[in-house]
Amino acid sequence: MRFIKKILLALLALLMLFIGVMITVSNPALVSIDLVFIQLPELTLGVWLAIVFFLGSALGLIIGSLLVFALRTRVGSLKRKLATNQKELDQLRVANLKDAV
Numbered sequence: 012m013r014f015i016k017k018i019l020l021a022l023l024a025l026l027m028l029f030i031g032v033m034i035t036v037s038n039p040a041l042v043s044i045d046l047v048f049i050q051l052p053e054l055t056l057g058v059w060l061a062i063v064f065f066l067g068s069a070l071g072l073i074i075g076s077l078l079v080f081a082l083r084t085r086v087g088s089l090k091r092k093l094a095t096n097q098k099e100l101d102q103l104r105v106a107n108l109k110d111a112v
Contacts, residue, residue: 031061 035057042059044051054062 031064034060 035055038055038057038060040056041053042056043053044059
């Protein structure tokens with residue numbers, strides 16, 4: 012299963028690389044980006060698209076990773092709380108049985 016997953020990921024990476032190259036080749040027009048205070052260098056439209064795609068993907072991965080980390084931390088905390096509550100419930104059940112006898 013891992014082998015198939017690695018092959019699929021490699022094929023997906025190659026497909027993304029191919030699409031990036033095709034976008035770069037298909038958009039040779041030079042574009043200069045003006046961000047009001049900063050004038051970015053003149054590059055082809057395809058290169059700018061690739062840069063923006065990469066930055067967006069990286070930002071999405073970082074934000075997603077932070078969310079997953081926060082959720083895993085919360086799950087760990089809730090598991091510890093559940094274990095504590097379960098232990099207390101078991102103690103109360105035992106105490107109730109002793110009182111009934």
